[in-house]
Each structure stands twice: as structure tokens, then as C-alpha cells.
Amino acid sequence: MAAIKSFQELSDYIKSGKNGGRKRMAVANPVDDHSIEATMHAVDEGIVEAYLVGDATIINEKLKGQKNIALAHVVDVKDPQEACVEAVRMVKEGECDILMKGLVNTDVILRVILNKEHGILPKGRVLTYNSILNIPGYHKLAFFTDPAVIPAPTKEQRIEMIKYALNTARRFGVEKPNVALLHATEKANPKIAFMQDYLDIIELWKNEPETFGPCIIDGPMDVFIAMDKERGAIKGVPTPILGEADVLMFPDFQSANCFYKGLVSFGGAGMAGMLQGTEKPVVLNSRSDSAECKFYSICMAAIMA
């Protein structure tokens, strides 16, 4: 497949049916307008068939006037936490391909996801947030990690996060992604925090490339070198990635968070994201996410499912 370079292309690709048709999405407690609208938008666009797990009376009321209710199956579970338990079970037992959070606190659904017996995080797997930024000024999508879950990743976590992001980029048709290890300092000074981790990861990639599959990993480099050919070139730091990063490994979740929010507010950027590490994709939209963000997050999950 040709690489998907924008959210418009993502939407076109998914709607074309090339992704293998509708995925089955379990939504935990969609008893608010936001959750119903986001879900039904994805249903209407042919992306998912929905399993709405929550208070049937409320959900049926909210479904009134929606177009494709034949593709929206209501599973009656009154208690929000129990709705999470049931939605997670449906995903775990293969009845659904994607899990989405409705009106329930993130902590609550996370506890169910992380439950050792009934949850969907395999033992030893790193749980992280895998995201995509569609920046109008950038000529392709930026797959970035992690703006939300791991405050300060260890080297081992970073390796897993890079693998997840590479996997995502490849599912989007980027055959040999460029991975930029971002840092405010471009000099490879091992005395600086987590710089040694970056150097070790690059060594690992050089010595055991099969760990990551086809890709280029380089750094430390700043945002200019990673994504801005003109400004990056002036710095004179030699790298094959210059201005062509596909995957951005951020120093910490603070920097990823500030970066994407700045560009969403002032750079016209769109954002999509999902939990990764779980057996199936988990869409954890919050109320403050735009309708566009919710829609593209479901598209992303549908490709990854």
C-alpha cells in the first residue's frame, strides 16, 4: 500500500474498505451525547459496527434519530464499572476488535483493563499511548510517543514504545520509518539525562537491526533537525533523517504533551491516539477532544485492530 500521509488520506483509505471492512467496537458506558455521536459517526462512515454497553434505556433514548441503528447493538448493563467489565470481556473473548471508553473516568476503565485475571494487558507488556499528529505544514504524518501515560520512560520502555510506533507507521504504509530520538541537546553527551539510553538504543539498532525491523533510528536531535529540513540543516548535524522523521520519540510525556497541544491550538494540527500494549486497541478519548480527534482515533484503532 502507498503510505497514508494525512488524516484525509486515512479517512479515504478506511472508507475504501481496503482495511477489510467494519471492525467490531465495544463502547464502555456511552450514556452521553459525545460518546454516542463519536461512535455513530464512525458507524455511518462504515468503519465500525458498535456494541454499546451501558444503561439501555438511556442509550436507546440517545440513539433516536441516528441513521444506522441496525449496526449499533445495545448491551444493557446499568452500572458504569460493570459496563467496563463487560466491554473488556467482549474484547478479550474475541467478540469485539476495539475497546472505546464512554462516560467513565479513565482510572476506572484502566483498572479493568489492567486487571490481572480479566484484563487485556498481557503480563510484562508496556502500556503506553501511541499517537499521530497531522500537521498541515508537515508533508507526512508524525507518529509520536508518548504524550500521556509514561512520565519518564526507561530504556526498556523506550525500546517497546519505538516498536509500537514502528508497527503503527508500517500499518499506515510507511515501509522504512525514520525514528527521531528527540532531545533539546544535539550533542551526544552521556552525562545528560537519558542520553545514554538513546545511544544504547542506536547501538542496539546497528548491532541487532532485527529487533526493530526495517527502519532508521538516529539522535539525539531536536525538532528542527527531525522535521524541518531548512532550519535543521543549518545546525550541521549529519543525519539521514534530516526533516524526514516519521516516528518521534519524545524525551518525556511533558514534552510530547506540550508539543502536540501547541500545534493543535496554533498550527491547525489534528491528533489521533490510542492505548497500546493491550491485546486490542483501546480508544480513550476525553470529552475535551474534538469530534475530529475522536473520529480519527477510531480510524487509527480500526487500522491497528
Added chain:
Amino acid sequence: MAAIKSFQELSDYIKSGKNGGRKRMAVANPVDDHSIEATMHAVDEGIVEAYLVGDATIINEKLKGQKNIALAHVVDVKDPQEACVEAVRMVKEGECDILMKGLVNTDVILRVILNKEHGILPKGRVLTYNSILNIPGYHKLAFFTDPAVIPAPTKEQRIEMIKYALNTARRFGVEKPNVALLHATEKANPKIAFMQDYLDIIELWKNEPETFGPCIIDGPMDVFIAMDKERGAIKGVPTPILGEADVLMFPDFQSANCFYKGLVSFGGAGMAGMLQGTEKPVVLNSRSDSAECKFYSICMAAIMA
């Protein structure tokens, strides 16, 4: 004075002479075209009178064809490090108001600045980088700290950094600046890294407001709440700052660095910055900074001098 809300207004204000006329700027080793051009641009605009400390033969050659060479005084010092020593001396002894780095490594000039006997950092003062972002989509300037010098500030350093940024904002005419303590998490959970520092700073502001002077300090909050009224409001976190931050205290220098570079590359933003904590403003432009960035950094230093 009315608050300066954009770099255009900054330039207009400085050129109007309201800032008290030309400042005297010592430039350490300006033996390259970049340094000469940035300096003479500021000279031509009436902002500074320049003292060019370096190899006179080279500098005079590069000055050929420049308009206002009567306002560019060459001080002949062949060795780059000695040029730094002389430029710092001129600033220390009151012969100049601003120090600017020419073609010399940042480490080299920093060592001279930090020299206990002959340097210009008073004992016990926090050295940090004080910056301004001019974002086309934001309705005023964003004074932010620190994208370059202190990787992970302590609480005491943060207090000084806030004071510096407040001082800068007030010099720009913002009488009662809004200070946003940025964090990826809006919940004030003291278990999370440096959150307790934020809470202590807010307590200090409430109990001893004279520490900071007229201002509002609030947080933790994310970029949306601080700078984006619409997206921030959806989060429902009550704050008087909502969408009206003047000063941004970033979690760490990684997040400040990623934030501003993203917006410079993809949000049309302009950036200005200077070292603060020193007796006089220090402009530390690098070769990769745009001509605009260099010019506005000198304007900023001229206001702060």
C-alpha cells in the same frame, strides 16, 4: 505604557525611541557574516550602538558596504577567547549595556560570563534562559521559561525563573501578568514529579504576594487551559487564567524546547531570547537562529537593559 502584544509592536516601540534611545552592545568575536549582519541590522534600526570586539582586520573587511559604520566601533582583540574576556569586561564595567555572542562556542563565552572574579553572574543568582514567543494565532506575546539552560529546575530555581519572566513581561507593559504552571496532568496530585513544587509556589504567591508583585499564578494546567479558551474550557478546570496566560512556566527544558520549535516550524511563530540572571542581558544567538530571531532578541535585550 500599553502592553506590547507582538514582535511588530516590539519593533515599533523600540524604533519610536520610547525605550530611551540606543543601547551600547558589546559583541564578542563577530568575525562572521551572521554576527555582523545581525548587529548592523540592529544598528541601522536605531536600537544599538555596537562595540565589535575581535580581529580588526577581519571585522573591518566585513563592515565594508555597511551603512552606519560610525556607530560600529571596532576593538581589536585577535584571540576569540580574549575577545570574550574584553567584551564581558566592557559590560561589567558599565561601558556597554548588552553582551552579544559572535562566532565563538557557547561553552567558551559561558565560562567567561561565569568566571567568579571577572564574570557577570552575581553570586547566588540563578542563570536561566528567558524567552518570548510571538505566535500568530495567540492574541498576545507568550513569555516562557526555560527552553535551554536548566534541564529540570528545582522549586527555588522555578521561583527565580518566574520572577525573571514577570520582570520581562512588565517591561513589555503587561501590568499584572498571568503565570501558567504547565503540566501534562491538571490534577494537583503531589505524588507526581514536581507537582508539589507547583503547589508550594501557588501557596507562596497567596501568602506572600509581595514575593512576585502584581500577578496571578495558577496551575497545574496544560497548554489548552493556559492558551486556548475554547479547548481549555471543555476541561472544566476552574482558573482565572483560562486562555490568557502571559508567562509559561514549562515542566522542564525539553518541553519548552519542543513546544517552541514546533510552533516556529509549523505555526509561523517567532522567537526571541536572552540569558537572564547576569548583571546585564546576554544575547546568545546561534547560527541556526533566523535573522528575525536575532533581531528580536536584540530588541528584547534593549528593553531589558
